[in-house]
Structure formats: structure tokens, C-alpha cells
Amino acid sequence: MKLSLRHRRFARCAAAVSATALVLSACGGGSEEADAADGDFGDVTLQLSWVKNAEFAGEFFADAEGYYADAGFGAVTMNPGPGAIETLVASGEADFGLSNAIATAQLVAEEDAPIKIVGTKFQKNPFTILSMADGGNIATPQDLVGKRIGVQAGGNETLFDALLEVNGIDPADVTKVPVEYDPSPLVDGEVDGFLAYLTNESITVQFDGHEVTNLPFADNGLPFVAESLIVNERTLEESPEMVKAFLEAEIRGWQDALADPDEAARLAVEEYGADLDLSMDKELEQANVQAGLILTPDVESNGLFTISDQLIEENLATLAAADIEIEADDLFDLTLLTELLEEKPELAELPEGVEVPTS
Known part of the structure; x- marks a missing residue:
């Protein structure tokens, strides 16, 4: 990938x-x-x-x-x-x-x-929490609770923290896993969710033969x-x-x-x-x-x-x-x-x- x-x-x-x-x-x-x-x-x-x-x-x-x-x-x-x-x-x-x-x-x-x-x-905006439909299947903000989410360092951490804040989720209830920009950790099951783009990684993973679930930021408190x-x-x-x-x-x-x-x-x-x-x-x-x-x-x-x-x-x-x-x-x-x-x-x-x- x-x-x-x-x-x-x-x-x-x-x-x-x-x-x-x-x-x-x-x-x-x-x-x-x-x-x-x-x-x-x-x-x-x-x-x-x-x-x-x-x-x-x-x-x-x-x-x-x-x-x-x-x-x-x-x-x-x-x-x-x-x-x-x-x-x-x-x-x-x-x-x-x-x-x-x-x-x-x-x-x-x-x-x-x-x-x-x-x-x-x-x-x-095209930001999303990407997950596997047969895995994390993160469809709502509350589905983040108890999950391991791959988040890239820098500005993406700020965005992810804001996503949790606007949805009333305690950061202690989510495990933030440092990742790079390749969604392989998601496909390999190392994380339950992955901070991604609807127009990029989400499509790439689907074209690799996987059914995915998206949690778009724009529709979940961060337009x-x-x-x-x-x-x-x-x-x-x-x-x-x-x-x-x-x-x-x-x-x-x-x-x-x-x-x-x-x-x-x-x-x-x-x-x-x-x-x-x-x-x-x-x-x-x-x-x-x-x-x-x-x-x-x-x-x-x-x-x-x-x-x-x-x-x-x-x-x-x-x-x-x-x-x-x-x-x-x-x-x-x-x-x-x-x-x-x-x-x-x-x-x-x-x-x-x-x-x-x-x-």
C-alpha cells in the first residue's frame, strides 16, 4: 500500500x-x-x-x-x-x-x-476516522471509546483532540497510537481506527478489497x-x-x-x-x-x-x-x-x- x-x-x-x-x-x-x-x-x-x-x-x-x-x-x-x-x-x-x-x-x-x-x-473537509467494517467499525463518535486510533504527529493530533472535545469524549477513554501516513497499521489490525482522508486513504483501502467505515469530521462536530x-x-x-x-x-x-x-x-x-x-x-x-x-x-x-x-x-x-x-x-x-x-x-x-x- x-x-x-x-x-x-x-x-x-x-x-x-x-x-x-x-x-x-x-x-x-x-x-x-x-x-x-x-x-x-x-x-x-x-x-x-x-x-x-x-x-x-x-x-x-x-x-x-x-x-x-x-x-x-x-x-x-x-x-x-x-x-x-x-x-x-x-x-x-x-x-x-x-x-x-x-x-x-x-x-x-x-x-x-x-x-x-x-x-x-x-x-x-475530507478528514475522517477510517476503520474496517469487520473490525473497529467506528460509525459514531461514541464508537471511539475503548478503541486504538492511529494519529499522525503534529496538526493531526490537535484535530483529533478537538474531535474528542466537541463530542464530549474523555481522552483517557481512547488510546492514541502514533502512526505515519500509510494506513497499513489499520489493515494489519494494529489499530482500530486511522485518521485519514475520505478522498485518499479511504478509497485506497477500499480499492485494496476491504469494506470500510468512515467517521467524517465535518459531520461530527468539526466542520x-x-x-x-x-x-x-x-x-x-x-x-x-x-x-x-x-x-x-x-x-x-x-x-x-x-x-x-x-x-x-x-x-x-x-x-x-x-x-x-x-x-x-x-x-x-x-x-x-x-x-x-x-x-x-x-x-x-x-x-x-x-x-x-x-x-x-x-x-x-x-x-x-x-x-x-x-x-x-x-x-x-x-x-x-x-x-x-x-x-x-x-x-x-x-x-x-x-x-x-x-x-
């Missing part, structure tokens, strides 16, 4: 913070001259949160179908992760980044990083947005039209990705991730699973990338449970997205045939 590095997305943040703290206040986005009168925004860099798989199908469509070019951009360089996404955007080394509310808020709260979330792909577009505050102030143009291209790309998961998988396997030896079946399953994280009743009403006021409040509550104190205005700035959807209301519509999952 292949080693997964997905969970290093949270752990990496603390290690990168100190190295960039001295430059954050002095550095801005790399495109402060980008709002040219003719709409030519030039070349930009997008820091991805993971390798080039189906998780970024919307970005692949935006590039392949010319939506970035139509919006006024030259080359859009997609740098694969994992990496210090938030610090790269804060220091101006990347124009845009794809992060999440936890990692972004941590850097803002601890180091006053000049970055904001301007929209989000995933309304629901927070993920795969969120982050931008440097200086870019927001000096190049708002560029940010709006990028958001437009992203939305159009994701409209296509949701409407055609087969092509989303193909773009990942045969083109953008061609050097990764990806599985077409796994990437197609990922495209379908992540649609359930993207499509919600709020998105159906308000459009892709939007974040409702209620969801923002839920995010703040999750952050508080993880001991991250921050105000909404210090983390989110949806002004430009709101303006864009008012100017081009067709962007708020879901593609024909795309429906919000009922469960």
Missing part, C-alpha cells in the same frame, strides 16, 4: 512559520502590478496542496479549456504540494494557494500572516472548509480585478469538472499527473467522492466557491475547539467573489445535470 503524505498539510505549518515570520509584514503578493487596463494579468503561480491528481480537476479544466487565458492570464504554473502553501502566499512566492481554514487560520493567528481565504472548493483559495492581502488591495478574474476561471473549471468526472479523471491520469502512475478507477472514484464535499444546498443556492455566514460561524467554532482564536474578518474576505457573482450571475449556476447529493 502506497505511503500517503496528505496529513502533513497541517503538520508542515508549524515548522514553516518561524522561518517566514520576519518577512511576512514586508512582503506582498507577486502580482501587485497585475491589474493592467487591458486585462492582461500575465503569468501567475498557483500552489497546490497535493500532487496533480483529480483533486485539482477544476484547475486542469480551467487550463485545458482556456478559461485562465480567457480571463486574462498568461501561463498559470501549478506547483504540486505538499508544501508550506500559506507561507509561500504570505511571502509573495506564490500568487494563489489552495489551503484550508485550519492551516490558514493558524498562520494568521500566530504570526499575523497577511493572507485571506477568498473562496472555497470543499464546503466539507471547516478545505481546498480554499488563499491570496495575499496586498494582492487583494492592489489587484482586485486579477483576483476576480482568477476566481471566474476557477469556477468555470469546476463547473466542467463536476459535469464530467470521467474527463476529470482522464486529465489527471493522462495529462497533468501523467508522471505519477495514477489509477483511472481510483481517480474517477475520487472525483465522485469529492463532489459530495463540494456540492451542498448552500452551493446550490449561492454558487461554487461561496461560503455562507452560517458555515463561517461553524468554522470559527471548530477553530476555537482547536485552540485557534481568530475573527471572521481576519480569515475570510469574500467581497470580490460576491462582486463577481453579482456581475456574472451565470457563474452561480450549477451545470445541467449536476445535482447536490441527498446524503
Whole structure:
């Protein structure tokens, strides 16, 4: 079973913070001259949160179908992760980044990083406690009691502790087992549950022939947005039209990705991730699973990338449970997205045939 590095997305943040703290206040986005009168925004860099798989199908469509070019951009360089996404955007080394509310808020709260979330792909985060259906079978928070749970060091420990807290579970009633990022300890029966991703390890274990049970964090007291577009505050102030143009291209790309998961998988396997030896079946399953994280009743009403006021409040509550104190205005700035959807209301519509999952 292949080693997964997905969970290093949270752990990496603390290690990168100190190295960039001295430059954050002095550095801005790399495109402060980008709002040219003719709409030519030039070349930009997008820091991805993971390798080039189906998780970024919307970005692949935006590039392949010319939506970035139509919006006024030259080359859009997609740098694969994992990496210090938030610090790269804060220091101006990347124009845009794809992060999440936890990692972004941590850097803002601890180091006053000049970055904001301007929209989000995933309304629901993909974190889960993965278990074997014929083993731990952890379907509710109370099923954690008395179990051995594999948890990776760093930010994942903070998240797991928050999961216990919001569900009123005494940490002494759960055995936390240090693990790496390969779910083999779960498959081998060394642990009853494993902190994982719905879009990664859960699918991998299933494709290895096992029936699994998931306990999604988003549905069990810890909702927070993920795969969120982050931008440097200086870019927001000096190049708002560029940010709006990028958001437009992203939305159009994701409209296509949701409407055609087969092509989303193909773009990942045969083109953008061609050097990764990806599985077409796994990437197609990922495209379908992540649609359930993207499509919600709020998105159906308000459009892709939007974040409702209620969801923002839920995010703040999750952050508080993880001991991250921050105000909404210090983390989110949806002004430009709101303006864009008012100017081009067709962007708020879901593609024909795309429906919000009922469960």
C-alpha cells in the first residue's frame, strides 16, 4: 500500500512559520502590478496542496479549456504540494494557494500572516476516522471509546483532540497510537481506527478489497472548509480585478469538472499527473467522492466557491475547539467573489445535470 503524505498539510505549518515570520509584514503578493487596463494579468503561480491528481480537476479544466487565458492570464504554473502553501502566499512566492481554514487560520493567528481565504472548493473537509467494517467499525463518535486510533504527529493530533472535545469524549477513554501516513497499521489490525482522508486513504483501502467505515469530521462536530483559495492581502488591495478574474476561471473549471468526472479523471491520469502512475478507477472514484464535499444546498443556492455566514460561524467554532482564536474578518474576505457573482450571475449556476447529493 502506497505511503500517503496528505496529513502533513497541517503538520508542515508549524515548522514553516518561524522561518517566514520576519518577512511576512514586508512582503506582498507577486502580482501587485497585475491589474493592467487591458486585462492582461500575465503569468501567475498557483500552489497546490497535493500532487496533480483529480483533486485539482477544476484547475486542469480551467487550463485545458482556456478559461485562465480567457480571463486574462498568461501561463498559470501549478506547483504540486505538499508544501508550506500559506507561507509561500504570505511571502509573495506564490500568487494563489489552495489551503484550508485550519492551516490558514493558524498562520494568521500566530504570526499575523497577511493572507485571506477568498473562496472555497470543499464546503466539507475530507478528514475522517477510517476503520474496517469487520473490525473497529467506528460509525459514531461514541464508537471511539475503548478503541486504538492511529494519529499522525503534529496538526493531526490537535484535530483529533478537538474531535474528542466537541463530542464530549474523555481522552483517557481512547488510546492514541502514533502512526505515519500509510494506513497499513489499520489493515494489519494494529489499530482500530486511522485518521485519514475520505478522498485518499479511504478509497485506497477500499480499492485494496476491504469494506470500510468512515467517521467524517465535518459531520461530527468539526466542520471547516478545505481546498480554499488563499491570496495575499496586498494582492487583494492592489489587484482586485486579477483576483476576480482568477476566481471566474476557477469556477468555470469546476463547473466542467463536476459535469464530467470521467474527463476529470482522464486529465489527471493522462495529462497533468501523467508522471505519477495514477489509477483511472481510483481517480474517477475520487472525483465522485469529492463532489459530495463540494456540492451542498448552500452551493446550490449561492454558487461554487461561496461560503455562507452560517458555515463561517461553524468554522470559527471548530477553530476555537482547536485552540485557534481568530475573527471572521481576519480569515475570510469574500467581497470580490460576491462582486463577481453579482456581475456574472451565470457563474452561480450549477451545470445541467449536476445535482447536490441527498446524503
